[in-house]
Amino acid sequence: MAGNVSVKNPIEIRKAGLRALNKALGYEGTQIFMTQSFGGTGDYTKEKYELEEPSFEELTAELWRVDAEMRVAGEYDE
Numbered sequence: 001m002a003g004n005v006s007v008k009n010p011i012e013i014r015k016a017g018l019r020a021l022n023k024a025l026g027y028e029g030t031q032i033f034m035t036q037s038f039g040g041t042g043d044y045t046k047e048k049y050e051l052e053e054p055s056f057e058e059l060t061a062e063l064w065r066v067d068a069e070m071r072v073a074g075e076y077d078e
Contacts, residue, residue: 014054018066023075027067034059 005016021030034056054062070076 014059015062015066018059018063019070019075022063022067022070027063030063031060034063 005012007013018030021033025033
């Protein structure tokens with residue numbers, strides 16, 4: 001899938017990234033990684049209107065969807 005991801009489409013990039021993390025770390029490991037990665041950097045006041053970032057809750061919901069899709073497709077190395 002990674003070869004087919006458009007770098008100009010942030011939704012595709014996020015979904016491919018979640019798939020990769022989920023496959024490598026599992027659901028719980030991915031949640032821990034995301035929690036650690038959302039520590040807050042940069043100038044929030046300046047950047048908050050420049051880019052629409054999904055909330056942690058939205059990313060978690062998307063991770064649940066990706067996890068379910070991967071299980072149905074048999075993408076986990078069990």
